[in-house]
Structure formats: structure tokens, C-alpha cells
Amino acid sequence: MDTKKTYEPPKVASNFLEWYCNPEKLEEIEGDAYELFYMNLEERGPNYARWKYIWHVITFFRWSNIRRRKPTYYTNTHTAMFKSYFKLGWRNLRKQKLTTFISVFGLSTAVACSLVAYLFIEQIWFKGMNQENKEELHQLVYKIEKEEGIITNGTIAKPVYDWLNETSQIQHGLTRVMRGSNVLIHNNETYFPRTQFVDSDYMEMFSYGIQSGYAGALEDPNQVILSSEFAERLFGDAPAIGQEISLIIAEEEKFFQVAAVLEPMKDIEIFEFEVLAHFDAIWAKNADLTLKDQWKQEAWTFIRVKDESELVALNSSFDQIKADQNQINPDQPYLEVSTIPFTELVPMASKIDNGVIGFMGQGPIILLSVIAAFIMILAIFNYVNISILMATKRLKEIGVRKVIGVKRSQLILQYLSENFLVCLGAIVFGCLIAGAFFLPGFNSIAFKNLQLDLLGNWMIWAWLGGLLFFLTIASGIYPAIYISSFQPLSILKGKSEVGKKGWLTQTLITLQFTLAVIGIVAGIAFVQTNAQNADREWGYSSENKIILNVPDPEKYEVLENQIRNNSNVISAVGSQAYIGNWINQNDMKVADKEISAQFLLSESNYLSEMEVESVSGRTLDQLAPAEFENSILVNETFVQESGLLDPIEQIVEIDSVDHRIVGVVKDFHTIYFQSEVAPMVIKASDSKDFNYLTLSFLEGNDTQTMEEVRSIWRGIFPRDLFTGQFQNQVFDQAINDAEGVQNILLFASGLCIILAAMGLFGLVSLNLKARIKDYCVRKVYGASTPGLAVGLVRRYLILGSIAAILGGGLAWFAVSGFLDSFFAFHSGVGVIPLGTSIGLLLIVVLLTGFSQIFRLEKANPSVVLKSE
Template sequence: MASRRLKEIGVRKVIGSRRSQLVWQFLSENLMVCFFALFLGCLLAAFIFLPGFNEIASKNLKIDLLRDSNIWMFLGGMLIFVTLVSGLYPAIYVSSFKPINILKGNQKIGSKSILTSVLLTFQFTLAIISIVAGIAFVQTNYINSNRDWGYNSADKIIVNVPDKADYLPLKNKFSALASVDEISGSQDFVGDWIREEVLEFNNEKYEISLLNAEATYPDLLDLKLKQGRMFDPDLISDTQESVLVNQTFLDQLGLTFPLEEKIILDSLDYNVVGVVEDFHTIFFQEAIDPMVIRASPDTTFNYLTLKMSAGNAESSMNEVKKIWHETVPRGLFQGKLQTEVFDREFSDVQGVRNIILFSAILAVILAALGLFGLVSLNMNSHIKDYCVRKVFGANWGDISAKLFKRYLIIWGIAGVLGGTFSILIISSFLDTFFAFHSGVGVLPIGTGLLLLLLVVAGTVGSQIWKIVKANPAAILKAE
């Protein structure tokens, strides 16, 4: 703002204005601009951005601007801080110029500011990191959304058993339903927390997840058998001293062919009769744990899993709920579809993804605005130079090359910094929160660089077009 009013500053200093008066004038004008920006920002936040954020993030955040004094204190402090930070140095700097240099046209400001280039590089770097993070989360969400759970979740209803005495009555009534093909009990259920235990093998102790279930439970879930066999409910040995293990269990214990190997669990010996492929008992943010499935008596079961006839699970939920309440009139029904066990986690991940994408879009917009301001300042400082070049025959290509060079260098430096920090920060973040993710590869970084290059080309190109269309005579007539 001050850079476009150099002649006014020179005239005011000539007629006697003191430096302190100029400083206060620019600060007060900057305060008005910041106040208007703050007012507009509050309106946009309250009526556009916050409702939009709540929509994409599945949240219900609210701002009470009229009653919350803390918000007013924060906004007031921010207004003063931004006014001083953005206006104090320019006001002091510009007011220090000598009137004779200003009025003779020898005073130039902002033409080679290193600070503006550094700040723009910082904005570009943040924009690249935000874009890479958004794309990486979209890829990770896509991978996990299409990931094989390791079992067949379709057509199954999970029902809680509040008390051990309710297990058999509930099972018998559900079994009588025509839409129920199979029914099986378990202490925990796949898709929820599975209890952890310690087992002993070859005098070594290992932490594992233990699923106590009815002998028919693995078949009901259609777990995929890799070695050996499933439980046989008719064999007493299977229901008393046999277990199934998953592939991760073999990998942790270093076994290749574990059949008939003995493990010690709860001070009892068990034979491994089969190996199933890994399946997800909890959401994909966690790695698959070593798993032991033990056939157990129904006195330990807290859940029933009903396998419904094809396509009838959702339509049968009300009937299942009605029977449950008739059997357990004072209990709390917590039934759910097996396909819905990860719905909350998927919703949370999608909310985070949307927030990051929103941040990426905002970062790109801020970078474009910062670039536009810097290019405009550069243009205003050199407009006469460019017009003189046009008079002497310079074409738009020469002018474009001169203008683009500086911003391409900034884009390149930001690309190196943004790509490096993206690999270090985002990869570490994904490793921390997701056991299965896409990582940070060429696609996210390349997309971020290309998108930012398009922003540079569009912003600088629009300013170049103004120069190309400008009439040198109208601009140079004062000379």
C-alpha cells in the first residue's frame, strides 16, 4: 500500500510532516484494512467455512461470537498483532526515505526483496506438503476401502448376550428362524477388540490374540484354510484340546509346518490342527496380530453370530431385535451387521482425509494469493522498464522469460523442500497411524509440483498478458 504512494509521502515530508506522523498514518490505515479483513473472515468462517468443514469432517463445531468472551479476546489480540507485524516495519521503512529521492523518481522499493521471496518459498513448500498429504490419504483410504478383510462378512448379524443364562434361549429362538442358515457363539467377535494372552512354545513365551469360539465359528465366517483342517464339532479332542492359528502366528514363531505342534495356553497343552489365512479382527490402522482360535464351551460366550440366507441380513434385523427383547426384556440390544463393524473407523479416516484435502486447497489458494501479490508488486516496480523494452522491439517471449525465471526458481526450491519434507513427515505419519498404506511416491509429489506450476503459470501469465496489452505511450507519457 505504501509502495504505491511514494509521491504522496515525498510531498507530505516536504510540507512538514514528521516521520512519526507518517508512521501513525500508515499503521492506522493498516489497522482499518486488518479490521475489515477480520470482520469478513468471521462472517466467512461462521456461515461458509465452518458449516462446510462440519459437512466434510462429519463434525458439529460451533462458534458463538456473541457470547464467548474468549473469542473476542483472541480476535482482538490477533488484530493488534497482525496490524503491528504487517504494518510497523513497512511504515518505518517507507517513512525514512528522503523526499528528494522520492520526487525525482530514484526511490524504488520491493523490487529485490529477499524476504518476500523467502516467504513465498515457504508458502509454496507448505502447499506442496498439503497436496502430497491429501493425495496420500486419498490413496490410503482407497487401498483400505478395497482391502480384503480375510473372511466373508456378508449376510451376518452379530448379537450380544448380556448374561450366560441367556445364551441357550437366544440361540434356540434364533435357530428357529427360517432366515437363519447357521448360528455360532464366541467370547469376542471379529471386528472388535480380541483379548490378548501369553502362550508358551518350545520354552519361549509369545503374546497372541486369543479368540474363544464355538467349533463352527471359523466355518461360519468362511475363513480361508491354508494347512490342515478346520474344527470338527463331533470330535471331543477338537472341542477340548485343539486350536487353529493364522499365518502371522507361524511367521512370529518361525514355523513352516505347524500341524500337531503343541502349544501351552493357560497351563494346558493344545494341538495345532489347522492354519488359516490372516484376517482383520480390528481396523486396518493396526497390523494383524498372531491369532489363536480355541474351541471353547458356551459358558464363555458373550456374542452370537447369525448367518442369514443370502440378502436377508439387513431385512431380518428388526425381527432379530424383537426376539432378543422378548428373551431379554431389560437388556440393551447391541446387534449389528458384520459388514458394519468398521463403519466408524472408515468414517473417521474419511473425515481426516477431507480435512487434509480442505487444508491442501486452502494452502494452494494462499500460495496463489501470495504469488499474485508479489508479481503485482514486481510489475508495478518495473512496468516502465517493460514498456521501454516493448518500444525497442522486445516480444512477449522475452518479457515472459524474464518474469518467469524468478518464480520458477522459487517453485523449484519449494519443490525440493516440499518433496523432501513430504517424504520424511508424511511417510512417518502414515507409518504411525496405518499398518497398510500407499506411502509417499512419485504420484503425490509429482501432482503437487504440477498443480503448483499451473498456479505459477496462470498467475504470472495473467500479469504478462497485462503487459502485452498495455500501451507504452500511456505509461511513459510522464517521462
């Protein structure tokens, strides 16, 4: 029998057999194959035996012998398994109502916050993506070279449109789009709607819901389409169709008939308008313009192509257009004429000048994302902490299951599927909270019309699904891994104690407190800044003054005379711009130094009427009229920036004319406290420059004066828009914005503290439950309840203090930067926000901790210690 020792079946074949063979059958099959191998070896020699062995291995490779990962019954047990996991999870959640509520509430507020942030970002990033034909639409652009480099321009000249209109290449639609700013008149009332002028193809290329009327209304250039909101504002409940309105276009009144009203538009719409009119209304079709002037008339131009080949053909014919343009306008030659897909407009927004999508403010996006992320992190931390502690009650279950032979991966899966239930609940509640509270609140703060449209927006489903997956994993994976890592032996012996070291729990709760501190500091610092700015001196008197716009300076004197005749009016002065509005910026030269300053032309007594203080020199009304032409006043900032030591009588060159500084006035705020006071130059002028009239009236007659002044104004300017307002309301818009941000911040920081408090409450109460016997033993030995409570809370107080220091430091940096980006004048992060937030935090820790006193008090040692 030596042969057996020297000859073995071929290894490769054996390995192959062992690899594919069903383990249950491997032994008998391999045994038989070996037996045959040795029989053959004896009878026919090693070579034959080997080949035969290989042959046998190959013939054994049959369906019935092959190892399969999933036996056919596997999937059935899978569903059964998940069913039982979900059932178990559901029972567990119901058993622990308080902690479940804390987890679900926290997670769902976080979901609601991120939902609002998502919807806000969606309508910015996916602008226009609701259009049905978006894939077929393209915008025409051209490239020119400027000082900054090569620039893509979003508008294109009229001759390009004319040429496209004449060629047969464009078959599926061609339209120009231009935003207007026109006064609209109806029933002798003037309005200032957002107007948009388009060609008749527009309504076929872009899709809008029609509330009444018909979509083809613009085929007739004398008809307009209104948005539903604006139609309601104009006509109330009366039917809009057939009503007559007029628009002031290039100082001419043109009459239109309302032929259609659109359904309410969403924020995601790329064009925002209230009145849609025909393009011919602004650029008459056959206007007598030189060719050169025609090339200067530019508008956004869109085409619709159904086939890629059309686009290629079109692009190749642009060379001719380019050549024409280069010939006519050699100073600014087009480098290239091309098209940009409609879907690329948002991603390319920053690269297109004069594009449909202008400046995209990143500030609000970042602010909202940060807030949502903060709340999300807080909620997840809460959940992780609580679920680890909740697992203490289930340690034995885990131990028993492990002993029975459950694999660790299965335990993790079980835990995650329970977690899935919680997260699903959180998503559902989150949507409810967002729809019922957060979105309406946010909309009113941000003047938005965001909606949670679960039926019409499939993207929201994808997003919610993604969020559900993320939440399930992010909040569940660590507890799952942690819980499943225990050794059954030590669990069943009672040696394992969850969260004994608890470094993770402690880190998480410290981080939570830190985030809460930062949030509260930001909120309070903003409130403080707003409060300070409300009391901050504007540098001029704004009380009892009304500013009237003067659409036509030639009629200024008529207006002024009639206004002065009113018994309520004390005085009236004219100016080119008013304080609180944009003021011309001019480049000037002072002693060879270039300086850019605001340049205000006004009546000589404007500043004294506004009670702007004079610092040195004379005021404008102390000048002789002959001096008006070459004399100016400057403000303190101007003096500082120009570096003049003795500004009086110094020469400032404005538009190549020398001016003499005759006086210096104190700085005053022409814009709200977002920006520094800019250097400013004031020069006396006469009524030909006056676009505004500022009047002072007798105190206490606000509304009456406004009414009377308005009717005087209307008598003089019947077809213009009245924008008269009180001088002390000029910053209202800016103040509103600041308060909006303040409210969002306060709300977010409130949520932060509630979440942190709830998380802490859950932790403390679970901790107490787990160690109730310990405390009862101490009670028996005579420990007082307050003493025990202090012991219970001490650890959290220490963590809170660490967080207070950490959060205070971080907040000092982060919130200061945040305030700097918002305001030129702000309170900074001082003692008040830091102190309040830290105090608030400690109070929350103490309150939460001592809320458990009653439970300690109630716990009867004789009952508790007897229970097992």
C-alpha cells in the same frame, strides 16, 4: 577579567538546570544565571557566587520552567493524528480493491481457521471452567503406592463419603459422581444413553440451565433429569416431564420419572451425560456389605467449601480416615487423603488415575494447531509481500513527508495503524466465515458442538483482541520498517525501487509454496491411503452377515434355534467376540517364550463361516469334539512372533494349561488398519462362552433380514439393548474418522493453494503494473506478448521449482511420520502425492502468470508511454 576564565559556575548545578529546563526557556534563564554568577563573583568572591548560582538554579525549578514531554495539547493532536491515519488508510484500501481483497480474504480465512482451532482447544483445556462455583469446588483424592510409584487416585471409597456426610464439616455441598452404562427402556424401546449418578447436592454445586421441570428433582431418588437432546430423542415434541422410563441397573429394571430437562450443554462441560439419576439407584443406601467391601466401592467425590479455613480444617481431619483405611485394607494402604481444587483438574489430568478427565488426546490438538499455523503463516506472507509492493505507489508520499520532518517512528506508526484497519476487517470477516462455514463443517466432521459465543464468552474477546494485536504487529512491522527506511533524496530523485533485490519477497513466496506443497502432499497421501485401505482385503468375508449381541449366553441356544428357523438365514455361529471388536488379550508361553496374543473362543466352524483361509494343518471343524479342549489354531503373526519353525503340534501354555497347535490360519484384520495384525489364538468352545451370534443371510435381503432378526431377538431379550449390525459395517466408525481427517486435510491444503495462488496473483499483477512502461517499450520494439509473459513468470517458475524440491523433501519426512502415527497400513508418500502436488503448484504458477497476458495484450504503448 581573568576571573571569568578561572571561575565557572558549578557544573552539577548547570547540568541539573539543563536537564530539567524547558529548552525554549533554557537560554535566557541560563544566561541570566551566568550573568548573576559573574556579578556576584566580582562583588563577593567565588564561594558566594557559586552558592548563589546553585540557589538560583533551585529557585528556577518551577512548574512553568520544567521541561514536560507532553504539552497539554498533545493528546488532542494524537487523536487527530490517528483519525487522519485511519482516513488515509481507508482511502488507500478503497483505491486498491483487488489487493485489499486478497489481503483481507487471506487473513480472514487464517483467522477463521485459528478460531476453530482455538475453540477446539479451549473446550479441552478449559473444561469445566464455565461452572459458576468452580473456585469453591474440590475433589477428594487419595495416594497409594504401586509398582509404578506413588499414584494419585481420583475416586475415593464409600466410607469416606459416609463419614463426610455425617460430620458437620461439609455445609455447602457434597456429591459423588459416577458414570454408568445402563440400558434405558421407554415404550418397549431400548436405548443406551450416557448415564451419570449423583447425589442430590450435585445440582446445587454445579450449575446447569433448566429447560423445564425443577433443579431439585433429584431430592427424590425416583426421579431423573434428562439432557434436552436425549429428551427430544425419547419423547419428540411431547412434554418430557412426568414421563416414565426405566433403567437396567445391575440386571434389575428400576423405574424413574422424568422431573427436569436441562438446556443444551456445551462441549466445555466437564461431565457429559444424557441421563442424571440419583446415586442411591446404583449403591443402595443400606446395602449389606462388609466393611472391607465398602472400602472397595469407589466414586468421584466432590465437596464445596466457601472458605479456605474450612478446607484446612477438613484436610487436618483426613488423618483419621487414613488410619481407618490402613487398618481395614493393609494391603493397599492410603498414603494420604487430600483434596484437589476443581480448577486444577485439567492441568493435573495426567497425574490423576481414574480421574474425571481421562486421556487427553494431543493428536487432534496438534493437527489443528499446525493447520491453523500453516494458514496463518501463508496469509501473513501474502500480506507482507503485497504490502511491500503496494508501497511503491506511495514512495513519493513517504519521501515528501520525510522532507517535511516526519520522524521514522511516526511513519511506522502510521503504517501500523493502516494495517490495524486491515486486520480488524480480517478479524470481523474471520468470525463470520468461522461461524457460517468452518465451525458447522468442523462440527459435523468431529462430532462436536463448538459455537462462537460472542455474547457469553468473554475469553473469546480477549483471545480475538490478542490475535488482532498479534496480526497487526506480525504482518505490519516488517513492511513498516522497510518502507520507512528509504532516504527521501533517492526517492524524490526516482532512484529507489522497492523490491528491486526482493530477496525477502522471494524467500517468502518460496516458503509459501513450500508450505502449500507440504499441505497438498499430506492431503493427497491421506486420500490415497484411504482409497487403498478401502480396497485392502480384510482377510475374511464380511458380506451378507449380521452380528447379534447375546446379552445372556444361557439363552444363546434359544436364539440360535429361532434364528435358524428364519427363511432368510443360511447359517448361524457363535463366538465370544466378533471380528471388528475388541478381543481378549492373554499372556501365553511358547517354548519358554512369553507372548501376549488375542484369544478368541468360538464355535468350531466360526472361521470357516467367515471364510478365513487356512495355511497349514487342520481347521477347527476337522477336529473331533474330544480334541476341542486342548487344541488351538494360531494366525501367521503368532507363528512369526513366537519364532516357531514348524508350528503344528507345538505346545502353547495358556492359563497354565497346555494346548496343541493343530493349524495355522492366514492373518485377518480384527481391527481397522490403524494397527498391525496382532498374534491370535482361536479355540473351539460351546455356547456358554458365546456373547455374539453371527448369521449369514441370503443376498439382497439386508433390511428385511435385519428387521426380522431384530424382532426375534426382542422376543428373547425384551429388556436389553439391541446392537445388531452388519459385519461389513464394523469398521465404519474407523473409516469415518479417517475420512474426517482426510477432509480436514484436503480442506486445509485447498486453502493453502488458494492462498498461495492469490498471493502470487497479487504479486504478479502489481509487478506488471509497476513495470508496464518497460514492457510497452519492449512491445514497441517488437517483443511478442507470450514472450513478455514468459519473462514475467520466469522468476516465479524458478521459485516454484525450488519450493517444489524443498517442499517435496520436507513433505516426504513429515507426512510419512504423520501417516505412520495414524495408520499401520498406508500408501506412504509416493510418486502420486509428490507428483500431483508439484504438478499442481507449477500449474498454479503458470496459470496465475499467464492470467496477466490479457493485460499485456491490452496495454497500448502509445497510451501508456504518453501518460506522463
